[in-house]
Amino acid sequence: MADSYPTSDGRPRRSGRPRRRGRKVLVTLVVLVLLLGGLAVAADRVAVSVAERTIADQVQQEVSRQRIDSAAPQVEVAGFPFLNQVVAGRYERISIQLRDVRGSVQGNAVNLPTLDVDARNVRASLDTLRTGQGDVVAETVDGTGTITYDSLAALLDRPGLKLGERDGRLAVTAPVDILGQELTVSGTAEVTVGDQGQVALKVDEVDAEGLPALPLARTLLNQWAQGISIDVPLPELPFQLTVREVRPLPGGLEVTADAREVPINQRVG
Template identity: 70%
Template sequence: MAEAQPAYEKRPRRRGRKVLVSLFVLLLVLAGLLVIADRVAAGVAERAIAKQVGDELAKQNARASTPKVDVAGFPFLTQVAEGKYEHISIALRDVQGSVQGDAVSLPKLDVDARDVRASLDTIRSGQGDVVADRVHGTGTISYDSLAKLLDRPGLKLGEQNGRLAVTAPVDILGVQLTVNGTADVTVSEQGKVALKFNDLDAEGLPALPLARTLLSNYAKGISVDVPLPELPFQLAVRNVEPQPDGLAVTADATNVPINSVS
C-alpha cells in the first residue's frame, strides 16, 4: 500500500504560482509605467509643437487662440527613435489674418500633417527641421469678413441651399431697393476666392432696360476674385464651399516645414 505524500511537498508548487502571479503583476505595473512615460513624452512634444506653430503665426502677422496639437500613433517613443511620425493634427481657433489691411476671421482651421520627419536631436534640442510630407487643412472663413473685403455698404453674405447668397441695399434710378441673389464660388488659378453673381434680383425694380442694366452692373461690381490671408504651413486653397457657419475652405501642401526654428 502506497504511503501518503507529505503535505509539505505541495508547498513549492504554491510558491511557484505565487512567483508567477507576482511576476505577472510586476509586468503589468511596468507596462503601465511605460504607457505613462510614453504619453508624458508625447505631451511634451505636443506643447513644443504648439509653441512653434504660434511663433509661425506671429511671423505672418496672424493671431489665434493657443493651438491644440495631437501627436497620434502609439508608442510615441518608437516614433521618436525612428525620427518619423505618422500623423500630427493641429487645431487652430479664432484665427485673425489680414488682406490689404482688412481683418479676415477664420473661426476654425484644422491642419492634418502626415508622415512628419524630425530627428531625435531636433526633438531634444528644439533646433532643426520638422517637415511633413503632406499637409491637409480645412477651415472656415466668416461671412462678415468676406463681405468687408467686397467693400459694399450694407452687403451681407450667407448660405442658401448650398450656394453663396447675398443681400444688399442698392440705389437704382433714385429708388432704394434690396438686392437678393446667389453666386457661383470657385478658386482661381492664383488661389483667390472667385465670386460670380449672376442671379440677382430686386423687388420693385423699375420695368426699364436701364434699371436692369444698373442691376447687372452692380452684380459685376461684386463679382471679383477675393484674396485670402496667407495660410500657415504653405497651405494652398483648392476648394471652397458655402456652409451655414461660413465659407468652408479646403487646402493642402507637400514637403512642408511645420516649425519656425532653424
Template identity: 65%
Template sequence: MAQDYPVDEARPRRRGRKLLIGLFVLLLLLAGLLVVADRVAVGVAERMIGDRVQQEVTKQGAQSTKPDVEVAGVPFLTQVLDGRYQRISIKLRDVQAPVQGDTVRLSVLNVDARNVRASVDTLRSGQGDVVADTVDGTGTISYESLAALLKRPGLTLGEQNGKLAITGPIDIFGQKVTISGTAEVTVADNGAVALRFNDLDAAGLPNLPIARTALSNFAKSISIDVPLPDLPFQLAVREVRPLPEGLAVTADAKNVPINSAS
C-alpha cells in the same frame, strides 16, 4: 494505502509559484511605467510643436487661440526612435488674419499632417524641422469678414441651397432698392476666392433696360477675386464651398515643415 510526500517537496513548488507571481507583477509595473513615459513624451512633443506653430502664426501678423496639437499613434516612443510619425493634427481656433486693411476671420482651421519626419535631436532641443509629406487643411471663413472685403456697406452674405447668397440695399439712380441673388464661388488661379454674381434681382426696380443695365453693372462691380490671407503650413486653397456657418475652405501642401508655419 495513500502515499505521503515529503514536506520539503511542497515548499519548492510554493516558492516557484511566488516567484512567478512576483515576476508577473514586476512586468505589469514596468509596462505601466512605459505607458506613462510614452504619454509624457507625447505631451512634450505636442507642446513643442504647438509653441512653434503659435510663434510662426504670430510672425505672419495673424492671431489665433493657442493651437491644439495631437500626435497620433501608439506607442509614441517607437515612432520617436524611428523618427517618423503617422499623423499630427493641429487645430487653430478664432484665426484672424489681415487682408488689404481688413481682417478675415476663420472660426477654426484644422490641419492634418501625415507621414511626419522628425529626429530625436529635434524633439529634444526644439531645433530643426518637423517635416510632413502631406498636409491637409480645412477652415471656415465667416461671411461677415468676407462681405467686408467687397467694400459695399450693408450687403450681407450667407448660404442658400448650397450657393453663396447676397442681400442688401443699394442705390440705383437715386432710388433705394433691395437686391438679392446668388453667386458662383470658385478658386482663382492666384489662390483667391472668385465671386461671380450672375443672378441678381432687385425688389421695386423699374422693368426698364437702363435699370436692368445698372443692376448688371453693379453685379459686375462686386464680382471680384477676394484675396485670402497667407495660410500657415504653406497651404494652398483647392476648393471653397458655401455652408450655413461660413465659407468652407479646403487646402493642401506637400513636404511642409509643420513647426515652421510661414
C-alpha cells in the same frame, strides 16, 4: 521534500503547499509584467506630452513669423508606441488646431474662427525636439478653415452687403439704389478658386422686390451683380498652404488647402 500522509486506501498524499507556492510565484511574475508594461505606457504618454508642447511652441513661432494672430495652437501627435517614432525621427501624423486666426488683406482684417491642419509623415529628429533647433518637416499638409462672411463682405466693400449660405450656395443681400428707389437685392453666387488661390465670385441669380418693370432697371441690377462678380484675395495661410476648394457653409466660407514638403516650425540656429 513536501510533507505527505496516507490516504484511506493507504497511498501517500502530498500536501498542497508547493502548488500554492508556485501559484504565488506566477501571480508575482504577472504583476511585475503588468507593472513594467504600465510604466512603459506611462513613459510613452509623457514623451507624447513633451513633444506636443515643444511642437506647439514652434508652431506658434512660425505663425507669428508670418504675422498671423491666433490663439495658442493645440497639437496632438498620433501613433503608438510613440517612443518608436522618436527613435526613427518620423511621426505618422501631427494634428494642429488653430482658433481665432486673424489675417489681413490690403489692410482689411480677415477672421478664420477655425483652421485645422493635418501634417503627415513628419520628420523631426530627437535633438530638434529636445533643443527646439532644426527643422520639423511634413511630407504633406492638409488644412481646413472657415472664413467669416462678415470678413468676406468687408473685402467686397459694398455698403450694406450681407453674405450667407442658402442651399449650398453663397447668398447675397444688399440695399441698392435703382432709378431713385432703394431696393433690397437678393441672389446667389457661384464660388470657386481662382488661378492665384483667390476666391472667385460670380453672381448668377439676382432679383429685387419692387424692381420697376423697365429694361433700364433690369440693366442696372445686372450691372450691380457684375460689380461684385470679382476675385477676392485671401490672407496668406500658414504652412505654405495653397487653397484648392471653397464651399459655402452656414457658419462661413469653408476653405480647403494643402501643401507638400513643408516646414511647420521656425528654424532656430
